[in-house]
Amino acid sequence: MLNNVTGILSTMFSMSIPLILAALGGVYSVRSGIMALGLESMILTGAFTAAVGSFYSGNAWIGLLCGILGGMIFGLCHGVLCIRYKVNQVISGIGLNLLATAASTLLMQIIWGNKGNSEAVASVNTKLTFLKDIPILGDIFSRQSVLLIFAIAACILSWFILFKTPFGLRLRMVGENPKAASSMGIPVRRMKYIGVLVCGALAGLAGAYLSIDSLNMFVRDMSASRGYIAIAIAILSRYNPLSVLLCGSLFALCDAVQIYVQGYGIPSQLVQMIPYIVTLLVLAFGVKNIQPPAGVGKYEDE
Amino acid sequence: MSKLSNRLMQTSSIVISLVSFMLAILVSCIIMLFCGYDPIFAYSVIIEGSLGSVRSFTNTLIQATPLIFTGLAFMIGKKATLINLGVEGQMYTGAMVAALVGMTPLPLPGVIHLLAALICGVIGGGLSGALIGFLKVKFGSNEVITTTMLNFIIINFCDYLVNYPLKAEGAVAQTNKIVEGALLGKMIPGYQLTWAIVIAVIAALVVKFILEKTRFGYEIRAVGLNMKAAETAGIKVGGVMMKAMLFSGALAGLCGAVHVTSVGKRFISGFSPGYGFSGISVAALASDSPLGIVLAGIIFGALKTGAMYLNMMSQIPTEFVSVIQALVVIFVSAPLLIRALIGADRKKKGGQRHAE
Numbered sequence: 001m002l003n004n005v006t007g008i009l010s011t012m013f014s015m016s017i018p019l020i021l022a023a024l025g026g027v028y029s030v031r032s033g034i035m036a037l038g039l040e041s042m043i044l045t046g047a048f049t050a051a052v053g054s055f056y057s058g059n060a061w062i063g064l065l066c067g068i069l070g071g072m073i074f075g076l077c078h079g080v081l082c083i084r085y086k087v088n089q090v091i092s093g094i095g096l097n098l099l100a101t102a103a104s105t106l107l108m109q110i111i112w113g114n115k116g117n118s119e120a121v122a123s124v125n126t127k128l129t130f131l132k133d134i135p136i137l138g139d140i141f142s143r144q145s146v147l148l149i150f151a152i153a154a155c156i157l158s159w160f161i162l163f164k165t166p167f168g169l170r171l172r173m174v175g176e177n178p179k180a181a182s183s184m185g186i187p188v189r190r191m192k193y194i195g196v197l198v199c200g201a202l203a204g205l206a207g208a209y210l211s212i213d214s215l216n217m218f219v220r221d222m223s224a225s226r227g228y229i230a231i232a233i234a235i236l237s238r239y240n241p242l243s244v245l246l247c248g249s250l251f252a253l254c255d256a257v258q259i260y261v262q263g264y265g266i267p268s269q270l271v272q273m274i275p276y277i278v279t280l281l282v283l284a285f286g287v288k289n290i291q292p293p294a295g296v297g298k299y300e301d302e
Numbered sequence: 303m304s305k306l307s308n309r310l311m312q313t314s315s316i317v318i319s320l321v322s323f324m325l326a327i328l329v330s331c332i333i334m335l336f337c338g339y340d341p342i343f344a345y346s347v348i349i350e351g352s353l354g355s356v357r358s359f360t361n362t363l364i365q366a367t368p369l370i371f372t373g374l375a376f377m378i379g380k381k382a383t384l385i386n387l388g389v390e391g392q393m394y395t396g397a398m399v400a401a402l403v404g405m406t407p408l409p410l411p412g413v414i415h416l417l418a419a420l421i422c423g424v425i426g427g428g429l430s431g432a433l434i435g436f437l438k439v440k441f442g443s444n445e446v447i448t449t450t451m452l453n454f455i456i457i458n459f460c461d462y463l464v465n466y467p468l469k470a471e472g473a474v475a476q477t478n479k480i481v482e483g484a485l486l487g488k489m490i491p492g493y494q495l496t497w498a499i500v501i502a503v504i505a506a507l508v509v510k511f512i513l514e515k516t517r518f519g520y521e522i523r524a525v526g527l528n529m530k531a532a533e534t535a536g537i538k539v540g541g542v543m544m545k546a547m548l549f550s551g552a553l554a555g556l557c558g559a560v561h562v563t564s565v566g567k568r569f570i571s572g573f574s575p576g577y578g579f580s581g582i583s584v585a586a587l588a589s590d591s592p593l594g595i596v597l598a599g600i601i602f603g604a605l606k607t608g609a610m611y612l613n614m615m616s617q618i619p620t621e622f623v624s625v626i627q628a629l630v631v632i633f634v635s636a637p638l639l640i641r642a643l644i645g646a647d648r649k650k651k652g653g654q655r656h657a658e
Contacts, residue, residue: 037446085638090385090446095632098579102624109619110337228450235444269462276454283443283451 006139008256013144014214015259016252018043018206020151022230023237023244024158025202029075030239031162032195033175033295037093038078040227041100042200046071046207048104051218052111054121063212064124064205071204072197074100079196083189089297097227105220116220123216145213147205154202158241171195175293188299203227225276232279235287254278315589321640322633323587323601326626333622344612351611352604358611360495364565366603368393368574370502371557372581373588373595374509375550380590381513381526382546388434388449389554390578391456392427396555398460399426401562401569402468404480412483419484420559427555428548430456435547439540445547453578464571475571486564496564503596505553510592512549522546554578576624583627586634602627 022043026036046067053066074096081087081096105115112118124145132142141148162168173181174191182188206226211218233251237243254275261271331341352362372389379386386392400423408415434452437443461475470478486496513519521542524532533539557577562569584602588594602623609620633640 081632081636081639085636085642087632087636087639091631091635094385094387094446094582095628095635098582098628098631099625102621102628106333106619106621106625109621115619225450225454228447231444232447267462267466269458269465273455273458276451276458280437280448280451280455283448284437284441287443288441 002136004260006136008253008260010140010143011256011259012249012252013140013148015255016249017145017147017151017214018209018226019230019233019251020155020244020248021147021206021209022203022226023233023248024151024155024241025071025199025206026230026234027158027162027237027239027241027244028171028195028202029199030234030292030296031175032171032192033178033293033298034079034082034192034196034199035089035093035292035296036199036231036234037090038074038096038227039093039199039203039230040223040225041093041096042071042074042078042203043207043210043223043227043230044097044100044104044221045074046204047211047222048100048107048207048218049204050208051118051121051211052107054123054212055111055119058122060122060124060212063122064208067208067212068201068204071202071207072200075196075198075200075203076193078200079193082196083192083299086299101221104218108218108220118218120216121212121218124213145209147209147213152245155241155245162241172293174295176295178295178298203230206230229275229279232283232287235290235292236282238290239293251275251279318637318640319587319589319634321644322630325633325640325643326629329629330622330626333625334618337618339616339618344616344618347612347615348605348608350608352608357493358607360490360493362600362604362607363495363499364603365606366599367498367502367564368557368561368577369580369584369602370499370506370596370599371553371560372577373584373599374506374581374592375553375557375578376581377585377588377590377592377595378509378522378546378553379550380585382522382543383526383529384435384438384543384547384550385446386431386434386449386547386550387446387582388431388452388578389550389557389581390574390576391449391453392430392551392554393558393561393574393578394456394460395430395551395558396423396427397558397562397566397573398463398569399423399555400559401477401480401566404484404563405478405568407481412481415481415484416486416563419480419563420556423555423559423562424552425555427558428552431551431554432544432548434551435544438547439543457572460569461571464569468569470568477569479568480563484563485567486560494565498560498564501556501560502599505556506592506596509553513592518542518545580624580627583630586631589634 022039026039029036049070050063050067054060054063078092078096081092082089108118109115126146128141128144128146132138162172170186171191174186174188178188207223210222229251233244233247237247258271258274262268334341334344351358353359375389376386400419403422404419434445434449437448438445464475464477468477470476486498489495489497521537524537525539525542529539566573580602584595584598587598605623609623612618613620
């Protein structure tokens, strides 16, 4: 019994890393007034560029860096389209998601000659092994990636940045009322670009975790709609980084239960529906009165 | 030159679409060069393989059929300000329901059986679309996320059905064959092309009629143009959105139903290479006009057919077509970017400075 519980919790924490990182990215983006519907593309691109970086350099840390950069490039594209060219933020996000799926599948065939997955690449193998002697907690945490610590630290730090520093106040003001922010001399566009770039970096890291940490290869469409689930997490946590930690873990628990139940002979197709059904139910019944920042989709010159 | 740019300043949607498409093609040429292929050779092969003979043109029309349906489905949602990413899932519902009806031996004449299958597919797709509309109107759930989630749920459930309770004999995850009489007939003897393409064109005409000539169409357009004004004018915005999603889902369901009764002949696991998402590009290229969608569907269908032909002769993966489609969505949605790229804006700014 205890083994089952620690097993599920262990899976939950490892599944929570990409969700928390991506949802945290979504919080930055939405707080600066840009809808985060391109998250999916940033995760997928991050996963792909991380695998490419790791493949060519043989060094997983360089791969991780490439993943972050890949996510940032798509974040920047989303930013340029939305901020400079005033594209409908939903359409821009969806267009980028389509582009990331198509481009990663195409480039995968060009680089590795395979439509389904890449060759094995170097993966990040730094686990929290120093915890292995602690009873129970050791079972849960000793096999976790070092990125778990990073994700938790990033959430706490982001809470401090967003709610306790002048920068955070400015970012939130840009998201709430870009016109007022602009009249107070806050560089609205620059703040929005910072928002989408941080979002891209975090989502890219989430993707890199998927491809070169929890696995050692890129798999076609490996983001599996986590970007959309991350948006649901960001909404449910009312765009508060600390709540992201909690909500992300809750959604990861669904994933963990799903993987656990698969061992009991229930058809995998049915079990895999669990996280998506939970997200759907949460969106229907859990978030009715949660409003995004008032300035989402607005610009300083409107 | 100045006359040309003057005209471009009031850039119409057709110009935006054309320039976007050309830009996307240009990017694909760069990809081909990058892979070490001559783009001119590649595109001559694509044209040859998609339009070069009667057979290749009929193949193009077969590829275009689902794209026309999904383009129409996406467009109806968008007209009512709803981004229906669930076309893919609604299509699966329609296909599964139609296959279920089609493969059951009923004491009906073939044509009636076929009609029953198609209508049931339409109802199935429509209901799964209406569910999204209901969640949006009743609970304010963002339809982009709910549709994505529902896609996964529906596609996984269909996968379960064809792997367990409905699995036909053999290794492939698929249902039994649809009864011979309930299949769509071939248009030209000796070719694979069925009447499906005609149904798609009729659907486009019906959509055009509904949007332009009926009260429902007027309400959809009013909601899309200005929701607050529509509400003030006494239009029940929520109800219109629900009906629009029902309509959108119904078209997606028809797409699936037509697919299984023509090309598929049964429900096969994972039959769609993302038709639902290609619909977004088709609607974008057509700038949301129903007849434009027929043309855009044929253009993308030709590209796909040609790309498959090209893939047989070279190593260029067919996925570059998906890249073109994604770029079209992005470029068409960014008229300011297009104007900046073709220099219409620079002229305008120059003119303003002159006036100062």
